[in-house]
Amino acid sequence: MEYLFLDGSHFKYHAHAAAEPVLAAWGIDTDGKPVFVGLDVAASESGDAWEGFLTGLGERGLACPLLVISDGAPGLIGAVERTMGAALRQRCLIHRAGNLLAKIPRHAAAEVKADYWAIFDLPDNIEPGLDAVKLAQNRIDAFAKRWRDCYPGAVRCLLDDRGSLTVYLRFPRAHWPRVRHSNFIERTVGETRRRVKVIGRLPGEHSCLKLVWAVLDRASAGWRGFTMTPAGLRLLADLRRTLHDPPTELPQRNPETHTETSVTPTQPVKTTA
Structure with missing residues (x-):
């Protein structure tokens, strides 16, 4: 699995009880095909609930993906980090836009929204990779500098977990528009929720x-x-090798202490005479 999208939506299905979450997972496999991965009910969107859900997917054969796309729910983020530690994590840009704009007065919302999305709309000649990530992060700094005095709450919202907003830029450019948010699955479940009402x-x-x-x-x-x-x-x-199969360290004898230290395979291995 290359990409894994996670989302939770709430439904009422117990008498005299508030709406409870249904946890959903959907992915893109190595051939680029969409795969509906799993679905389960939970009492809450706590870290334990998400961890149990993700652990169950692993027990049924789901391998660690390259990229997990989700909203910023703390329980979900913690569960992903515990169960899929080798995966990169992309925070849904649409959710973050909503969080940020909730802190902006209506008269300024259009301008701030345009500035927000301009952060991530990189020129066509920018190749995927860490340079693209750096460019977007510099734009986040510029956004913060422009709006910090007027709307400090919105700027704090943007800067919180800012690294997870630009992870998708390390992946193939053709995939950027679809792996920077998890909104498609939320829209689908949202339609179900409206019908249930x-x-x-x-x-x-x-x-x-x-x-x-x-x-x-x-x-x-x-x-x-x-x-x-x-x-x-x-x-x-290349990303899979970097994330899931990092270079192992090779032992090296220190000529002064006659003890073994470690070096990565990219470093020259010194030998003693």
Whole structure:
């Protein structure tokens, strides 16, 4: 699995109880095909709930992806870091835009929103990689400098966990528009939620899962896959080697102490006479 999208949506399915979350996972495999990965109910979106959900996916054969895309829920982020520590994490830019704009007065919202999205709309000649990440991070600094005095709360919102906003720029450029947010799955589940409001409450967990699964399964059949070009596949393979198969350290004897130290394979290995 190259990309894994995670989201939680709330439904009422217990009598005399508040809406409870349904946790969903959807991915893009190495061939670029969309895969509906898993669905489950939970009492909350706590770290324990998400960790149990992700652990269950792993037990059923899900390998650690290259990139996990989600909103910024603390429980979800913590669970991803504990169960998929080798994966990179992209924070949904649409969720972050909503968080930021909630702190902006209506008369300034359009200008601030345009400035926010301009951070991530890089020129066509920018190649994916750490240079692209650096450029976007510099733009975040420029945004903060411009708006800090007027809207300090919005700037603090942007700077919080800022590194996770630009991770997608390390991946193939053709994938950028679709891996920088998790909104598509939220829109699909949101439509289900609107339909459920008509009946007020689902009769139980089983019926809730059955309905949401049917909607997502049907919707996923119409989701477009990702184009995997030779250059894109090479980039993904390089990222996988870097993240999941880092170079091992080689022992080296220190000529002064006659003890072994470690060096990476890219460093010259000195030998004693």
